[in-house]
Amino acid sequence: xxxxxxxxxxxxxxxxxxxxxNALANKxxxxxxxxxxxxxxxxxxxxxxxxxxENTSDIRRKLRWDLHKDVIRCNGSIVKDFGQxxxxxxxxxxxxxxxxxxxxxIQCQVAAARQENAPVLEEASxxxxxRQDLERKKQLLNAFNKHFILPDEExxxxxxxxxxxxxxxxxxxxxxxxxxxxxxxxxxxxxxKLGLELMEQSSRxxxxxxxxxxxWIQKEFKTLDLENPQINAFIRRSLRTLAERPxxxxxxxxxxxxxxxxxxxxxxxxxxxxxxxxxxxxxxKPIELHAHDALRYIGDMLxxxxxxxxxxREALESLFIAEGDEMAKGIQAGRHSxxxxxxxDESFDGRKAFDDLVNRNMAGVARALQQRVQQAIxxxxxxxxxxxxxxxxxxxxxxxxxxxxDESSIMETLSFLENSAMSQFEALQSDHTATVxxxxxxxxxxLNVPDVLEETLTQLKALMKSxxxxxxxxxxxxxxxxxxxxCTLKPVLNACESLAKDLDVPANNILLLNCHLxxxxxxxxFDFTASTIEQSDVxxxxxxxxxxxxxxxxxxxxxxxHPLLAALIPLTDSTGDLSKIATLPPFQPNALREASQxxxxxxxxxxxxxxxxxxxxxxxxxxxxxxxxxxxxxxEDFEFVEGRMGAADEMLMADEEAERKEAQPLRDMYPRxxxxxxxxxx
Numbered sequence: 107x108x109x110x111x112x113x114x115x116x117x118x119x120x121x122x123x124x125x126x127x128n129a130l131a132n133k134x135x136x137x138x139x140x141x142x143x144x145x146x147x148x149x150x151x152x153x154x155x156x157x158x159x160e161n162t163s164d165i166r167r168k169l170r171w172d173l174h175k176d177v178i179r180c181n182g183s184i185v186k187d188f189g190q191x192x193x194x195x196x197x198x199x200x201x202x203x204x205x206x207x208x209x210x211x212i213q214c215q216v217a218a219a220r221q222e223n224a225p226v227l228e229e230a231s232x233x234x235x236x237r238q239d240l241e242r243k244k245q246l247l248n249a250f251n252k253h254f255i256l257p258d259e260e261x262x263x264x265x266x267x268x269x270x271x272x273x274x275x276x277x278x279x280x281x282x283x284x285x286x287x288x289x290x291x292x293x294x295x296x297x298x299k300l301g302l303e304l305m306e307q308s309s310r311x312x313x314x315x316x317x318x319x320x321x322w323i324q325k326e327f328k329t330l331d332l333e334n335p336q337i338n339a340f341i342r343r344s345l346r347t348l349a350e351r352p353x354x355x356x357x358x359x360x361x362x363x364x365x366x367x368x369x370x371x372x373x374x375x376x377x378x379x380x381x382x383x384x385x386x387x388x389x390x391k392p393i394e395l396h397a398h399d400a401l402r403y404i405g406d407m408l409x410x411x412x413x414x415x416x417x418x419r420e421a422l423e424s425l426f427i428a429e430g431d432e433m434a435k436g437i438q439a440g441r442h443s444x445x446x447x448x449x450x451d452e453s454f455d456g457r458k459a460f461d462d463l464v465n466r467n468m469a470g471v472a473r474a475l476q477q478r479v480q481q482a483i484x485x486x487x488x489x490x491x492x493x494x495x496x497x498x499x500x501x502x503x504x505x506x507x508x509x510x511x512d513e514s515s516i517m518e519t520l521s522f523l524e525n526s527a528m529s530q531f532e533a534l535q536s537d538h539t540a541t542v543x544x545x546x547x548x549x550x551x552x553l554n555v556p557d558v559l560e561e562t563l564t565q566l567k568a569l570m571k572s573x574x575x576x577x578x579x580x581x582x583x584x585x586x587x588x589x590x591x592x593c594t595l596k597p598v599l600n601a602c603e604s605l606a607k608d609l610d611v612p613a614n615n616i617l618l619l620n621c622h623l624x625x626x627x628x629x630x631x632f633d634f635t636a637s638t639i640e641q642s643d644v645x646x647x648x649x650x651x652x653x654x655x656x657x658x659x660x661x662x663x664x665x666x667x668h669p670l671l672a673a674l675i676p677l678t679d680s681t682g683d684l685s686k687i688a689t690l691p692p693f694q695p696n697a698l699r700e701a702s703q704x705x706x707x708x709x710x711x712x713x714x715x716x717x718x719x720x721x722x723x724x725x726x727x728x729x730x731x732x733x734x735x736x737x738x739x740x741x742e743d744f745e746f747v748e749g750r751m752g753a754a755d756e757m758l759m760a761d762e763e764a765e766r767k768e769a770q771p772l773r774d775m776y777p778r779x780x781x782x783x784x785x786x787x788x
Contacts, residue, residue: 253288263275289305323341323344367466371474373414374471375474377392378407484530488534493573497575505577558598558601562598612652623728658736667701679753685754702775705778717730
């Protein structure tokens with residue numbers, strides 16, 4: 107808490123006691139503020155402790171004097187040492203002055219020598235620079251000659267026709283191409299004369315080299331064995347190189363195509379006749395003598411064509427396509443070097459060019475095949491054989507679709523031959539159908555399937571087996587066979603339906619059922635006749651319903667139930683209508699007893715008599731089902747009559763007793779029950 111002083115009090119008014127107190131406080135503060143961690147304070151305290159002195163005024167004065175004495179002694183030693191240092195510095199100064207004078211003399215001598223040798227050094231520097239420039243030019247000249255100038259012995263391998271086409275030829279030709287390409291760099295400088303001369307020279311060597319390669323390939327193609335892998339590898343490289351000149355390459359391919367077309371045509375002729383056009387001796391079995399029928403003859407020719415096409419594609423693929431896109435890249439690069447080419451704006455399609463080459467090679471075979479097959483087709487009179495030929499051609503056409511384009515000569519030939527065979531088939535079948543319809547003038551007495559239809563179904567079965575073995579897609583098989591059904595089966599069925607219209611009931615429906623059931627049985631094993639089977643099912647169902655109606659009517663009339671049923675149908679279940687039943691003519695006692703007797707006479711042989719109506723129906727199971735359905739309908743009708751008669755008897759029983767004694771119940775005169783009827787007709 108601060109001490110309070112009266113107003114006007116000043117520190118200066120304090121006395122000596124107050125000043126001494128402040129001095130003591132300051133000393134205490136300075137002593138207390140000293141850090142005893144300081145090394146100097148710690149050393150001073152150790153020094154005092156080593157003196158073992160007491161803290162008295164005399165000892166303190168003595169200690170002070172001792173300290174002053176030690177300080178004076180130390181200062182004297184320091185002054186003495188600095189005197190020795192000063193002497194050493196004087197000697198060093200004199201030495202430095204001597205060195206400076208010596209350096210100045212040397213600098214003067216060096217300056218004089220430099221002045222004397224300056225022209226010599228300058229000349230030496232100029233000579234060294236000239237030497238370096240000459241060495242650099244020499245290196246450039248050597249590098250230029252090594253890269254752009256070919257030795258005469260190397261150029262001979264490209265230019266001379268006596269030198270073979272081998273690995274050395276291709277290596278030197280590649281170097282010439284590189285030189286020609288690098289000449290473009292020289293044309294970018296100020297002096298273009300050297301670049302133009304080198305480019306002209308390299309272009310001349312390239313043209314000579316490509317001409318040499320072209321002639322060599324032409325010669326090799328004449329004796330080329332496509333089955334030899336070593337030759338193929340070297341020829342592939344040659345063709346890949348020649349592809350850089352599209353004009354020469356196309357000309358080379360034209361010659362190759364003509365040679366291959368001739369070879370394949372000769373091979374086809376050899377396969378047909380067993381002898382070549384140049385030599386009549388051959389170990390092969392000739393197709394024309396070995397094949398005994400037209401189908402075998404055409405099949406052997408198509409098989410040979412397919413085998414030749416596959417072999418030709420494999421051989422040419424190994425020759426032209428085995429290197430991937432290298433040949434296509436070469437042709438594309440070559441078109442830039444031939445701006446006058448007609449196709450330089452078009453992108454080259456290697457696969458299309460390959461297919462075109464195969465097409466050109468097989469063109470001669472296609473022409474010979476078309477001529478031979480067309481002659482064989484036109485000489486056939488059997489529609490089944492012609493259709494089998496058409497399916498056989500279609501089989502090979504679909505098979506070759508994976509190998510050839512649709513616009514190729516082989517594919518166009520096969521399509522034409524297939525259409526020609528189908529046209530021949532339709533013409534023969536039309537004539538056959540007209541003949542059949544002319545013969546089908548009378549239905550068989552036993553209502554069996556006409557022989558004409560049997561013959562047609564036998565023929566159709568052979569056609570369906572042939573179509574089933576074809577490679578037609580499943581989605582289009584039915585649509586493709588519909589025209590066949592339209593020109594074979596449908597006209598005969600229509601003729602059978604016309605015959606049935608002239609017959610009485612039930613013979614007409616029985617004949618229709620026999621025809622359609624037999625047709626359906628023939629068509630069912632094949633999945634591409636579903637729509638025709640559906641149409642037959644509709645006709646079968648319609649004829650079946652008509653026979654059921656006929657059998658039902660037979661049951662009603664022969665049992666005597668028809669008059670009773672006809673009389674009851676117009677009536678309702680009302681009391682008035684039920685009361686009228688006993689007054690109706692068919693329900694009079696004599697008529698009703700006669701109807702009951704007729705029913706009793708009919709029931710024992712009812713099923714046998716009804717089955718006799720359908721004895722000409724070939725499907726016994728269906729005949730039984732028809733009779734059973736008709737019997738069920740008859741039982742339902744009898745239940746209806748029985749119910750109405752029972753209701754009429756109940757009303758009669760409800761009348762007065764006198765009237766009941768005079769009237770007799772209807773059920774007493776017509777006692778048969780529906781249960782008995784069902785048992786007898788089951």
